[in-house]
Amino acid sequence: MVNTGRPSRACFNCKERKVKCDQQMPSCGRCMRLLGHCPGYPDPWLLTLRCQDAHAAQLVSTRVEKSRSRRAEQAGLIDMPVVRTIDFSAETMSVHKFFADYTAQSGVAFLELLADKYTSSSMPCLSAALEATAMASSSRQLRQSGLMTRTRQAYSKAISGIRHAMQDESLIKEDSVLLSLFVLGLFQTVAAEFAPQQNPITEPGCHPHARGALALFQYRAKHQMANSMDRGLLALFWEIRLMDFFTTPREIPPLWFELDLFIDSLEDGPNLEPLIRQAVDFKVLFLSLDLGLSVPETGRIHGIQFPELIRSGLSLAQSLDEEARGIVYVDGVGIPSVAFNGFIAISCATNAAIVRCLYLTVRLHILEILSEAADALHFHSSLNQPHAAVCTEPLLREITSALNAEPSRAEGQVGKEPGMGFRAYSLYWPMTAVLRSKLANEASRAWVREKLLEIGTAGGFGLAVMAGKIMDR
Numbered sequence: 001m002v003n004t005g006r007p008s009r010a011c012f013n014c015k016e017r018k019v020k021c022d023q024q025m026p027s028c029g030r031c032m033r034l035l036g037h038c039p040g041y042p043d044p045w046l047l048t049l050r051c052q053d054a055h056a057a058q059l060v061s062t063r064v065e066k067s068r069s070r071r072a073e074q075a076g077l078i079d080m081p082v083v084r085t086i087d088f089s090a091e092t093m094s095v096h097k098f099f100a101d102y103t104a105q106s107g108v109a110f111l112e113l114l115a116d117k118y119t120s121s122s123m124p125c126l127s128a129a130l131e132a133t134a135m136a137s138s139s140r141q142l143r144q145s146g147l148m149t150r151t152r153q154a155y156s157k158a159i160s161g162i163r164h165a166m167q168d169e170s171l172i173k174e175d176s177v178l179l180s181l182f183v184l185g186l187f188q189t190v191a192a193e194f195a196p197q198q199n200p201i202t203e204p205g206c207h208p209h210a211r212g213a214l215a216l217f218q219y220r221a222k223h224q225m226a227n228s229m230d231r232g233l234l235a236l237f238w239e240i241r242l243m244d245f246f247t248t249p250r251e252i253p254p255l256w257f258e259l260d261l262f263i264d265s266l267e268d269g270p271n272l273e274p275l276i277r278q279a280v281d282f283k284v285l286f287l288s289l290d291l292g293l294s295v296p297e298t299g300r301i302h303g304i305q306f307p308e309l310i311r312s313g314l315s316l317a318q319s320l321d322e323e324a325r326g327i328v329y330v331d332g333v334g335i336p337s338v339a340f341n342g343f344i345a346i347s348c349a350t351n352a353a354i355v356r357c358l359y360l361t362v363r364l365h366i367l368e369i370l371s372e373a374a375d376a377l378h379f380h381s382s383l384n385q386p387h388a389a390v391c392t393e394p395l396l397r398e399i400t401s402a403l404n405a406e407p408s409r410a411e412g413q414v415g416k417e418p419g420m421g422f423r424a425y426s427l428y429w430p431m432t433a434v435l436r437s438k439l440a441n442e443a444s445r446a447w448v449r450e451k452l453l454e455i456g457t458a459g460g461f462g463l464a465v466m467a468g469k470i471m472d473r
Contacts, residue, residue: 109232125161
């Protein structure tokens with residue numbers, strides 16, 4: 001027997017009805033008034049001493065535990081409970097993080113295809129290629145060098161799977177085989193385990209599997225297997241080859257003309273935008289005049305001289321600047337438009353800034369050609385050599401805009417929110433173009449170099465980190 005608290009001293013009727021009892025003796029006044037009789041009160045002895053049953057014991061135990069926890073918390077000695085987690089593999093975690101960093105709302109058809117194909121495809125080569133790329137990105141982000149061992153194993157598995165599919169007529173028809181080649185090309189840029197070369201014969205560029213991809217495009221077109229996925233991947237292929245075309249100094253990569261001829265043979269393209277085609281023809285024309293290169297007949301090069309070339313180049317640069325200024329994002333307009341040869345959809349303000357960067361990057365390459373022509377030939381006229389600040393400032397401003405994912409962020413500050421990997425991937429060409437440009441001052445190069453290292457590390461994009469380090473020497 002133990003004193004267990006203060007039980008109610010109300011009469012039986014008031015206690016049952018849970019109303020206030022006046023506790024008059026010998027009968028409750030409320031009950032007498034309303035009922036005419038009172039059932040009486042509990043024995044005072046039972047109110048003081050009660051039997052401790054299991055329920056009462058549980059209440060006491062709970063009070064004691066709460067008291068102990070409160071004292072331990074005040075003393076800073078409380079033990080954190082052990083959290084039970086679900087065990088996920090490194091591949092699964094890396095792939096989900098990769099989707100958040102690279103594919104979520106990217107606006108690029110190739111990247112947005114990956115999540116659907118990864119879950120629906122039965123081809124092991126695509127799964128292995130995606131897992132290798134995702135683990136390579138996670139390894140760089142988390143600085144877990146041990147993860148690269150599993151990454152290389154997955155990469156080897158993907159290569160073996162693609163080779164097997166290429167030799168099987170029933171498997172080579174699968175869309176996943178072509179998609180796997182592009183994922184492996186992305187792996188090389190994420191892992192950055194190859195040395196970038198400028199040799200147009202070997203042409204690794206930023207897509208070491210480019211020749212295999214073009215051969216598979218040609219095979220699918222010949223056997224009438226091409227579909228909407230092919231168009232989306234060709235738009236990406238255009239962007240990759242454009243970067244290689246403009247960044248290869250004083251050379252025209254042979255693969256460029258092979259791709260150009262192949263796409264011209266297709267009924268529905270995708271063809272280059274007229275403005276980008278003009279920029280390509282301008283470089284081809286300049287190299288043919290300056291170096292006497294033998295280039296395929298395009299029907300566009302006939303008796304032009306350098307003064308006319310410079311005038312047309314300045315006009316082209318102005319058109320590219322106007323095109324970039326016209327790219328804006330308008331929320332709530334339905335299906336977003338695609339830009340830069342269908343490479344990217346203007347689905348958000350960041351994508352709009354990236355598109356402006358791409359047009360201004362082509363403009364920068366055109367101005368560099370003009371500067372080189374004016375210097376080499378000592379050309380003097382009313383047309384002055386383009387001023388360096390005018391050449392690079394618009395591009396630097398748009399790079400800053402693309403990096404500012406949140407309006408509240410300080411100017412040029414790089415964040416770690418989802419999508420940073422995609423921004424590192426899509427801004428690699430504009431940023432390295434500034435680093436290589438003779439028209440950019442040292443302060444601009446230093447700023448771009450710093451941002452390349454930051455976004456490359458935050459997004460797990462190894463090629464950006466490597467470029468920032470190499471160009472820092």
